[in-house]
Amino acid sequence: MRAVRIHKPGGSEGLLLEEAPLPHAATGDVVVKVHAASFVPDELEWPGTWVDRAGRDRTPSIPAHEVAGVVSEVRYGTSGLAVGDRVFGLTDWHRDGAAAEYVAVEARNLALMPEALSHVQAAALPLAGLTAWQGLFVHGGLEPGQRVVIHGAGGGTGTLAVQLAREAGAHVIATGRGRAAGVAAEMGAQTFVDLERERFEDVVEPVDLVFDTIGGELLERSAGKVKPGGALVSITAPPPVRPEGGRAVFFIVEPDRDQLAELGRRAESGRLRPHVGAVHPLAEAREAFQGKRGVLGKVVLEI
Numbered sequence: 001m002r003a004v005r006i007h008k009p010g011g012s013e014g015l016l017l018e019e020a021p022l023p024h025a026a027t028g029d030v031v032v033k034v035h036a037a038s039f040v041p042d043e044l045e046w047p048g049t050w051v052d053r054a055g056r057d058r059t060p061s062i063p064a065h066e067v068a069g070v071v072s073e074v075r076y077g078t079s080g081l082a083v084g085d086r087v088f089g090l091t092d093w094h095r096d097g098a099a100a101e102y103v104a105v106e107a108r109n110l111a112l113m114p115e116a117l118s119h120v121q122a123a124a125l126p127l128a129g130l131t132a133w134q135g136l137f138v139h140g141g142l143e144p145g146q147r148v149v150i151h152g153a154g155g156g157t158g159t160l161a162v163q164l165a166r167e168a169g170a171h172v173i174a175t176g177r178g179r180a181a182g183v184a185a186e187m188g189a190q191t192f193v194d195l196e197r198e199r200f201e202d203v204v205e206p207v208d209l210v211f212d213t214i215g216g217e218l219l220e221r222s223a224g225k226v227k228p229g230g231a232l233v234s235i236t237a238p239p240p241v242r243p244e245g246g247r248a249v250f251f252i253v254e255p256d257r258d259q260l261a262e263l264g265r266r267a268e269s270g271r272l273r274p275h276v277g278a279v280h281p282l283a284e285a286r287e288a289f290q291g292k293r294g295v296l297g298k299v300v301l302e303i
């Protein structure tokens with residue numbers, strides 16, 4: 001099959017379109033004929049790109065761990081899916097991803113794709129949608145009427161987090177670079193703070209939840225803006241400072257079929273809009289990775 005692979009650490013320049021063996025489906029897996037795939041810009045720096053769960057070298061690796069496609073093979077132990085099903089979901093970080101014509105995925109990590117969604121739209125949902133859902137509701141405990149700051153609101157995760165928080169009845173304060181202001185407002189943010197022009201803590205009153213997708217010193221500065229009883233939730237690194245009387249949480253997104261199905265239903269009914277900033281053919285995977293920074297929303301590979 002055709003696949004994009006990387007042979008050694010060193011950045012997206014190493015991504016090559018090559019002939020690769022068909023994926024091996026293990027117990028509980030399905031094989032998906034990939035129609036669209038997506039990624040996060042820094043996944044090539046993550047350990048799972050280079051080693052398997054036992055720490056063994058697994059190069060050359062296929063990146064892009066969000067998939068939308070059609071089930072082409074079902075192995076022993078698979079539940080809930082059949083050949084021909086349109087599916088979407090998150091693939092294991094320690095195995096080959098979906099920048100290829102086929103990928104093997106544990107069936108439990110996939111959900112049926114709603115009829116009204118295109119493969120490109122569905123590929124933009126799994127990682128960003130599950131991360132936003134788990135960050136806001138599972139780890140952040142967001143409730144109606146609460147105030148939430150979402151850092152990086154113009155990004156893949158941020159654009160979905162703004163919509164989910166707003167629909168949950170929260171007051172949403174979005175932050176990011178100035179160019180993200182329009183998208184943040186379109187997604188439902190009531191307030192936008194341009195981080196290139198002002199420090200958010202100078203203009204925002206304490207909130208119940210800060211959901212940070214940017215990290216660095218912004219994460220450190222955010223602890224002081226969380227009310228007692230509130231939470232600072234990060235997806236980039238463990239918060240170095242705990243909010244006074246509040247919680248500090250770092251988490252890694254987990255696959256979840258029920259949450260994925262709910263995200264799919266909301267997207268189908270128009271309640272949730274995956275924001276696709278750019279679509280590239282598989283042959284342009286390197287350009288897609290390199291161009292992600294600065295693109296609002298998700299970048300999707302169409303296979």
Ligand SMILES: NC(=O)c1ccc[n+]([C@@H]2O[C@H](COP(=O)([O-])OP(=O)(O)OC[C@H]3O[C@@H](n4cnc5c(N)ncnc54)[C@H](OP(=O)(O)O)[C@@H]3O)[C@@H](O)[C@H]2O)c1
Pocket residue numbers: 039040041042043127128131151152153154155156157158175176177180195196213214234235236251252253292293294295296297298
């Ligand atoms: N823990 C987990 O399970 C998990 C899950 C998903 C993602 N992540 C991580 O979370 C981060 C966000 O992922 P994503 O897919 O949402 O990425 P993304 O689409 O690139 O979104 C990040 C957003 O933050 C903005 N941003 C970055 N640095 C900024 C700064 N200094 N000031 C203002 N805005 C800034 C970016 O703008 P520009 O593009 O203009 O820089 C972009 O709009 C990544 O580091 C990713 O690896 C972790």
